[in-house]
Amino acid sequence: MTSLDHQVLGPAFxxxxxxxxxxxxxxxxLAEHPVDPEPLDQDARFRHRRDWHRxxxxxxxxxxHWPVEHGGRGVDPLTQFMYYEEVALAATPEPVxxxxxxxxxxxxxxxxxxxxxxxxxxxxxxxxxxxxxxxxEPDSGSDLASLRTRAELVGDEWIVxxxxxxxxxAQYADYCFVLCRTEAGSERHRGLTLLICPVDQDGVTVRPxxxxxxxxxxxxxxxxxxxxxxxxVVGEVGQGWSAAMTLxxxxxxxxxxxxxxxxxxxxxxxxDALRVAEADGTLTVDRAADARRVQRDLWVRxxxxxxxxxxxxxxxxxxxxLGAVGSMTNLVWGELEKDLGSAFADASGARxxxxxxxxxxxxxASRAASIYSGTSEIQRNIIAERLLGLPK
Amino acid sequence: xxTEPLTTADELEIRDVVVDFTRTTFTSERxxxxxxxxxxxxxxxxxxxxxxxxxxxxxAEDVGGAGLGAIVQCLVHRELGARLxxxxxxxxxxxGAAALDVLVDDDEAAHGLLxxxxxxxxxxxxxxxxxxxxxxxESPSITAQPVDDGWTVTGSAAxxxxxxxxxxxxxxxxxxxxxxxxxxxxxxxxxxxxVPLLTVDVTxxxxxxxxxxxxxxPIGASSVTSDRVSLLVDQIAVYLAAEMVGxxxxxxxxxxxxxxxxxxxxxxxxxxxxxxxxxxxxxVAVTVAQELVFSAATxxxxxxxxxxxxxxxxxxxxxxxxxxxATQEAIQLHGGVxxxxxxxxxxxxxxxxxxxxxxxxxxxxYARMDLVRTGKxx
Ligand SMILES: Cc1cc2nc3c(=O)[nH]c(=O)nc-3n(C[C@H](O)[C@H](O)[C@H](O)COP(=O)(O)OP(=O)(O)OC[C@H]3O[C@@H](n4cnc5c(N)ncnc54)[C@H](O)[C@@H]3O)c2cc1C
Numbered sequence: 001m002t003s004l005d006h007q008v009l010g011p012a013f014x015x016x017x018x019x020x021x022x023x024x025x026x027x028x029x030l031a032e033h034p035v036d037p038e039p040l041d042q043d044a045r046f047r048h049r050r051d052w053h054r055x056x057x058x059x060x061x062x063x064x065h066w067p068v069e070h071g072g073r074g075v076d077p078l079t080q081f082m083y084y085e086e087v088a089l090a091a092t093p094e095p096v097x098x099x100x101x102x103x104x105x106x107x108x109x110x111x112x113x114x115x116x117x118x119x120x121x122x123x124x125x126x127x128x129x130x131x132x133x134x135x136x137e138p139d140s141g142s143d144l145a146s147l148r149t150r151a152e153l154v155g156d157e158w159i160v161x162x163x164x165x166x167x168x169x170a171q172y173a174d175y176c177f178v179l180c181r182t183e184a185g186s187e188r189h190r191g192l193t194l195l196i197c198p199v200d201q202d203g204v205t206v207r208p209x210x211x212x213x214x215x216x217x218x219x220x221x222x223x224x225x226x227x228x229x230x231x232x233v234v235g236e237v238g239q240g241w242s243a244a245m246t247l248x249x250x251x252x253x254x255x256x257x258x259x260x261x262x263x264x265x266x267x268x269x270x271x272d273a274l275r276v277a278e279a280d281g282t283l284t285v286d287r288a289a290d291a292r293r294v295q296r297d298l299w300v301r302x303x304x305x306x307x308x309x310x311x312x313x314x315x316x317x318x319x320x321x322l323g324a325v326g327s328m329t330n331l332v333w334g335e336l337e338k339d340l341g342s343a344f345a346d347a348s349g350a351r352x353x354x355x356x357x358x359x360x361x362x363x364x365a366s367r368a369a370s371i372y373s374g375t376s377e378i379q380r381n382i383i384a385e386r387l388l389g390l391p392k
Numbered sequence: 393x394x395t396e397p398l399t400t401a402d403e404l405e406i407r408d409v410v411v412d413f414t415r416t417t418f419t420s421e422r423x424x425x426x427x428x429x430x431x432x433x434x435x436x437x438x439x440x441x442x443x444x445x446x447x448x449x450x451x452a453e454d455v456g457g458a459g460l461g462a463i464v465q466c467l468v469h470r471e472l473g474a475r476l477x478x479x480x481x482x483x484x485x486x487x488g489a490a491a492l493d494v495l496v497d498d499d500e501a502a503h504g505l506l507x508x509x510x511x512x513x514x515x516x517x518x519x520x521x522x523x524x525x526x527x528x529x530e531s532p533s534i535t536a537q538p539v540d541d542g543w544t545v546t547g548s549a550a551x552x553x554x555x556x557x558x559x560x561x562x563x564x565x566x567x568x569x570x571x572x573x574x575x576x577x578x579x580x581x582x583x584x585x586x587v588p589l590l591t592v593d594v595t596x597x598x599x600x601x602x603x604x605x606x607x608x609x610p611i612g613a614s615s616v617t618s619d620r621v622s623l624l625v626d627q628i629a630v631y632l633a634a635e636m637v638g639x640x641x642x643x644x645x646x647x648x649x650x651x652x653x654x655x656x657x658x659x660x661x662x663x664x665x666x667x668x669x670x671x672x673x674x675x676v677a678v679t680v681a682q683e684l685v686f687s688a689a690t691x692x693x694x695x696x697x698x699x700x701x702x703x704x705x706x707x708x709x710x711x712x713x714x715x716x717x718a719t720q721e722a723i724q725l726h727g728g729v730x731x732x733x734x735x736x737x738x739x740x741x742x743x744x745x746x747x748x749x750x751x752x753x754x755x756x757x758y759a760r761m762d763l764v765r766t767g768k769x770x
Pocket of ligand 1: 143372378381661724728
């Protein structure tokens with residue numbers, strides 16, 4: 001007999017069964033901690049996510065895969081996979097502070113000094129300190145290695161000058177990890193350094209940028225003689241590219257961060273909306289049938305993503321590199337997210353043109369999914385060149 | 393960029409005038425500023441368009457129009473779409489005027505209203521009482537009731553284009569004995585008075601309309617059949633499809649400009665073959681969609697309504713799909729900046745979302761096309 005789990009998530013995997021003790025334990029905790037639905041307003045939404053992060057962190061439910069010495073539980077990637085499925089099933093708020101939790105934290109563990117780990121990891125985990133990612137620049141997006149922001153060591157401080165852009169949640173962040181050029185005259189991947197820059201200082205100006213969704217989730221960040229303590233370097237001076245590559249591995253590969261379970265739960269909302277719209281005549285019979293076909297296709301595609309994520313978790317557990325599999329996941333995820341956003345809106349027909357609705361917002365916001373963590377085109381280049389070995 | 397289906401010297405001359413005016417008038421700044429005004433559109437530009445006679449281009453000469461026909465009408469819709477012009481042109485001079493023309497034979501009230509639409513003294517909106525798409529088997533959403541001293545209409549119409557600021561709502565309402573009739577309702581008489589809906593498309597105004605035994609004045613002496621209402625939908629579908637093509641062409645042109653100038657990896661983005669192919673595919677699709685639209689316009693001019701019944705839903709569906717695809721590609725190919733409100737690409741995408749719901753979604757238009765093809769329309 002199929003259970004609710006099967007209906008929502010799909011077939012079980014051998015190593016992450018639906019009656020796994022970990023799932024049982026987490027479900028029990030989640031059942032005792034109900035959470036309100038997410039508000040639409042951006043600031044309220046951010047607070048809602050941050051508060052939930054803090055609630056979970058206070059109970060030891062954040063960063064489970066982090067080593068015990070850094071405040072995690074040291075769970076294996078398959079447990080992490082189950083974790084993401086469970087928090088999604090409970091319709092909890094989306095993760096917040098991902099630049100810290102998913103990207104910088106793990107990179108610090110790999111490349112950071114003992115002092116930096118001790119100083120920053122606890123705040124990332126607890127959600128007391130928020131982070132943003134300062135990589136992209138106006139002239140350096142897909143071509144990140146062309147970046148021009150520079151830092152110079154003066155006494156015991158780095159003085160940083162330049163401009164970052166598309167910096168997500170910079171307006172809420174306490175720290176920004178900035179990839180910048182520390183070797184005058186260096187080119188491309190050489191002479192770069194990854195610095196931890198406090199946002200709340202005179203040398204840093206954050207100007208939010210309005211998005212097509214009506215939000216201002218990302219910003220321009222102007223660095224004018226911004227100051228960074230000499231030792232707040234992730235990895236070695238001049239080795240920023242290598243630190244950034246480590247970081248991208250986490251961005252492209254964090255098993256399960258890639259959201260398949262959230263998507264499956266979201267698809268239920270789409271199916272509900274479709275039933276309502278069909279019943280009240282908002283959609284014609286033909287359109288409802290088409291929407292149902294699209295939703296079925298989406299379920300299949302999310303299952304594919306789920307299998308990719310599972311494979312990623314299995315590989316990671318065996319200690320193997322994810323390599324270009326991360327790019328596959330990212331590509332599949334980004335394209336899916338957009339189509340899911342559109343399907344959600346389409347399920348309510350013309351009504352999802354009206355502002356102030358979740359489906360209206362979700363469709364617009366989803367257009368960024370094939371851009372923001374490396375565009376779909378760049379992922380395809382990586383797959384073709386690194387995985388398939390086609391000539392550059 | 394793509395082929396121009398207009399052929400005669402007159403048409404090309406009118407096009408150049410229209411393009412010239414829309415380019416200089418509907419700049420990005422003005423389009424955005426208009427959205428913030430109380431009326432929600434560019435009143436100065438609208439008045440200029442009326443003075444230039446645009447509201448009468450496609451309307452017969454005997455009621456004060458220029459009698460230039462559907463191709464010129466479509467050309468104006470295309471160019472206004474290309475600039476996302478915030479004016480009530482589509483709702484009033486497009487949909488409203490078409491209803492007065494198609495549903496009413498030689499009637500003084502209709503002529504008077506048409507003349508008023510042409511000279512800009514009246515701005516109207518069209519509420520179709522069969523719901524969206526073409527009239528079918530579903531029960532009507534607006535009906536008419538005879539009362540002692542005239543008529544009332546009852547029902548609702550969702551997201552009616554340009555209705556929030558209209559003086560007159562033209563209502564196509566179902567009669568109890570069957571058939572349809574066109575009514576005129578003072579916008580202020582609807583319950584409640586329409587308020588603009590805030591939608592994704594800030595360059596347009598929409599309103600939900602409710603009629604509750606609202607006094608209505610019939611226009612024209614007699615009722616019309618569902619076929620006649622279908623002809624009206626065919627006609628306005630072609631006008632809308634022309635706008636869609638304009639949206640697709642314009643956002644694609646902006647994207648091509650961007651790909652020529654933006655550099656990454658030391659090269660213009662447009663030199664990457666993957667992107668070239670994407671642009672080539674969009675250009676082919678837009679070219680073909682535009683051909684579908686302008687041949688449908690030719691059928692309107694030729695009074696070949698049998699062919700139009702097929703051509704109109706085909707043009708609407710295909711132009712709609714192509715427009716959506718072109719606007720989505722435009723965002724993607726712009727990268728991060730395409731997701732911002734600082735360039736107009738997002739405005740085109742959001743116009744596309746609105747246009748797709750205005751008459752019939754592509755799926756519904758294809759369903760109509762299939763019904764017509766297989767002779768199952770009545
Ligand atoms: C919502 C959102 C949030 C973001 N958050 C952050 C953040 O927090 N921190 C941060 O540092 N950055 C962030 N970014 C920036 C993101 O990483 C960049 O937008 C992305 O890398 C693309 O760069 P670009 O915008 O400069 O586009 P471009 O690189 O200019 O690309 C434009 C188009 O050209 C294509 N293209 C480029 N090169 C090639 C090629 N070689 N072959 C084929 N096609 C190519 C691209 O795929 C794209 O379609 C965010 C972006 C978005 C949209």
